[in-house]
Amino acid sequence: MHSGSAKTSDATAKLKHQPNEDLPPSQNMWRKAARRIRRDRSTLAAMTVVLVFALASLLAQFLSETVLQVDPEEIDLNNKYLPLFAEGHPLGADELGRDHLSRLLYGGRVSLGIAFFTAIFSISIGITVGVFAGFYSGIIDDFIMWIVTTLNSIPGLFLLITFNTVLSPTPATLVFILSFIGWTGVARLVRGETLSLKQSEYNIAARAIGASSLRIMFVHIVPNVFSLLIIVLAQAMSGLILIEAALSYIGFGIQPPIPSWGNMLSNSVDYMRRAQHLVFLPGLLITLTVFCFYLIGDGLRDAFDPKIAD
Amino acid sequence: MQRYIARRLLQAIPTFFGITIIVYAIMAASGDPIAILAFDPTMRQDERERLAIRLGISDPLPVQYLRWLIGDDWMMVDTNLDGEADAWGDNYGILRGDFGSSFKFRGSNPLNLIAERLGATIELNVAALLVGYSVAIVLGVLAAVYRGRAIDRYSRIFSVMGDSFPSFWLGLLLIMFFGIALPRALEPHGLGDGSPMLPMGGRCPPVRGGCPPIYERLQYMIEPVLVISFGTIAALSRLLRAQMLETISSDYVRTARAKGLPSHSVWIRHALRNAFIPFTVFLGPLLFGLIGGSVVIERVFSWPGVGLLLLDAAVSRDYPVVMASVVISSILAILAYLLSDILLAVFDPRVRLQ
Numbered sequence: 001m002h003s004g005s006a007k008t009s010d011a012t013a014k015l016k017h018q019p020n021e022d023l024p025p026s027q028n029m030w031r032k033a034a035r036r037i038r039r040d041r042s043t044l045a046a047m048t049v050v051l052v053f054a055l056a057s058l059l060a061q062f063l064s065e066t067v068l069q070v071d072p073e074e075i076d077l078n079n080k081y082l083p084l085f086a087e088g089h090p091l092g093a094d095e096l097g098r099d100h101l102s103r104l105l106y107g108g109r110v111s112l113g114i115a116f117f118t119a120i121f122s123i124s125i126g127i128t129v130g131v132f133a134g135f136y137s138g139i140i141d142d143f144i145m146w147i148v149t150t151l152n153s154i155p156g157l158f159l160l161i162t163f164n165t166v167l168s169p170t171p172a173t174l175v176f177i178l179s180f181i182g183w184t185g186v187a188r189l190v191r192g193e194t195l196s197l198k199q200s201e202y203n204i205a206a207r208a209i210g211a212s213s214l215r216i217m218f219v220h221i222v223p224n225v226f227s228l229l230i231i232v233l234a235q236a237m238s239g240l241i242l243i244e245a246a247l248s249y250i251g252f253g254i255q256p257p258i259p260s261w262g263n264m265l266s267n268s269v270d271y272m273r274r275a276q277h278l279v280f281l282p283g284l285l286i287t288l289t290v291f292c293f294y295l296i297g298d299g300l301r302d303a304f305d306p307k308i309a310d
Numbered sequence: 311m312q313r314y315i316a317r318r319l320l321q322a323i324p325t326f327f328g329i330t331i332i333v334y335a336i337m338a339a340s341g342d343p344i345a346i347l348a349f350d351p352t353m354r355q356d357e358r359e360r361l362a363i364r365l366g367i368s369d370p371l372p373v374q375y376l377r378w379l380i381g382d383d384w385m386m387v388d389t390n391l392d393g394e395a396d397a398w399g400d401n402y403g404i405l406r407g408d409f410g411s412s413f414k415f416r417g418s419n420p421l422n423l424i425a426e427r428l429g430a431t432i433e434l435n436v437a438a439l440l441v442g443y444s445v446a447i448v449l450g451v452l453a454a455v456y457r458g459r460a461i462d463r464y465s466r467i468f469s470v471m472g473d474s475f476p477s478f479w480l481g482l483l484l485i486m487f488f489g490i491a492l493p494r495a496l497e498p499h500g501l502g503d504g505s506p507m508l509p510m511g512g513r514c515p516p517v518r519g520g521c522p523p524i525y526e527r528l529q530y531m532i533e534p535v536l537v538i539s540f541g542t543i544a545a546l547s548r549l550l551r552a553q554m555l556e557t558i559s560s561d562y563v564r565t566a567r568a569k570g571l572p573s574h575s576v577w578i579r580h581a582l583r584n585a586f587i588p589f590t591v592f593l594g595p596l597l598f599g600l601i602g603g604s605v606v607i608e609r610v611f612s613w614p615g616v617g618l619l620l621l622d623a624a625v626s627r628d629y630p631v632v633m634a635s636v637v638i639s640s641i642l643a644i645l646a647y648l649l650s651d652i653l654l655a656v657f658d659p660r661v662r663l664q
Contacts, residue, residue, distance in 0.1 A: 149325050150328030158602060162333065162336050269482060272482070294473055
């Protein structure tokens with residue numbers, strides 16, 4: 001308690017909380033947002049759908065082994081192109097007679113997992129790079145912004161295809177590659193916020209009592225952009241699911257036999273005359289998930305918007 | 311104005327070099343280029359060695375990059391593996407348009423391959439841009455004028471759908487509907503013979519003698535243009551609506567109303583004009599999205615454009631063509647952003663002063 005940094009944080013906390021003595025403003029903001037979301041039915045519905053999809057994908061193995069009693073890899077040529085609601089295969093079977101529902105569950109695990117981990121990684125990179133660029137303006141900032149502009153000037157899919165001709169894409173490398181090019185948006189956002197926040201009184205005060213640069217960056221500035229980043233996370237999820245699906249669709253994403261919604265869709269195109277539900281269902285799941293994350297992003301933006309009155 | 315354009319052009323130069331570094335680094339990260347070239351089974355051993363020397367594999371990476379960038383015809387290189395430079399290089403470097411020659415189409419200049427395909431990509435995207443902008447303007451203005459009424463609500467639903475529909479899925483659904491489902495449904499009623507009502511892909515009918523003029527093959531464009539413009543309309547119409555509502559509450563619009571101008575004149579002449587300024591800002595990102603999205607759309611509709619060329623080249627590991635298409639499309643993207651910035655400066659004098 002008697003160390004220098006503890007004193008600093010006490011002092012800055014007092015400065016920071018000056019306008020509102022009884023309730024700390026940050027907590028207030030989070031509570032207010034939670035209250036608004038509880039009243040926002042479309043956002044709640046979207047969250048429910050996403051939660052159900054996420055749980056179903058996480059439990060893919062349990063659901064297909066115990067509940068459906070099928071193996072997603074098991075080939076059964078007697079069951080080729082089984083239609084919907086067939087016995088033992090509620091969503092039919094694909095061109096090799098593999099159970100469609102369990103493949104969709106496993107595919108969801110891949111698609112949602114890639115999007116989630118990529119979003120987390122690229123946001124972490126973006127925060128770090130952005131806060132450094134904004135804090136140390138000058139040559140570091142110029143260099144970082146040069147990289148950001150450069151990465152933003154190459155059409156994303158072109159860059160991803162180039163990457164994936166060199167590296168053969170597995171879920172892990174795909175997360176790596178997508179995060180490598182995906183952090184620029186967050187970096188820009190955090191840089192802008194840092195530029196304005198580092199001039200604010202509480203940060204000047206923190207500096208005056210001798211807080212280190214790292215401490216100001218990660219203890220005083222970064223927590224202030226968290227509410228923005230939650231919105232970014234929801235938006236990034238919908239964008240990433242679309243990109244992964246598009247990439248797998250054109251054959252440069254997840255490679256069969258690992259199922260992802262994108263490569264299941266791509267695979268089914270050759271059989272669209274025989275089994276249209278194989279084209280319809282993976283696409284529907286992608287669209288629904290993206291749509292829900294889109295609604296959640298919108299809802300969160302409104303919930304955290306200080307300009308909207310209750 | 312000229313100074314503004316010159317400054318923006320100068321800013322694009324470091325970006326261009328950044329792009330070439332990234333593209334080269336990815337290719338270099340693939341390991342030994344000769345191992346990559348060995349994917350071409352028609353290449354003989356002596357050719358392979360000559361190529362290895364010509365590419366300067368033994369040089370350090372920055373030197374390799376520079377030779378790729380500015381060529382080596384001005385320096386002596388080692389062509390017979392004795393460790394001494396003995397002849398002039400024969401590579402002009404990408405800055406002078408030499409991306410090497412395609413592995414797949416032997417000896418072809420990648421730039422020529424791209425130029426052949428660029429027409430198809432531009433044709434499709436310009437058509438989609440025209441359709442998208444016209445519908446978006448009408449929809450955005452109507453949604454702003456009749457705010458909160460049915461048309462506003464429908465345009466909102468439409469735009470949320472447009473943002474979440476994957477373009478390739480929408481394309482497949484259209485192909486399935488007009489190519490399979492609708493003909494099958496109509497056939498028993500004596501309508502049609504069960505053959506696809508719209509082409510299921512491609513740019514022209516499969517006949518000899520190249521593509522007929524565009525007005526004779528409009529049926530090939532209907533589905534891809536619908537899919538591309540759907541996303542454009544979704545994004546632009548809401549943006550325009552928001553801008554319209556913002557301008558309509560500004561002072562000069564109130565003045566226009568106060569002096570008794572008719573309603574349509576206020577909306578169109580006063581509000582729409584200013585609401586249009588951000589449209590030019592959006593043109594850059596939009597064109598950027600179209601260039602990137604062309605890979606997926608062209609794959610769905612087998613449209614023989616630059617995107618499909620890149621895909622084919624990437625599948626067959628035709629590295630010169632891959633690198634050329636990424637660099638060229640990035641240049642197009644930079645130009646698109648430049649164009650939208652210049653247009654913005656034309657419409658909004660405040661920008662030039664910054």
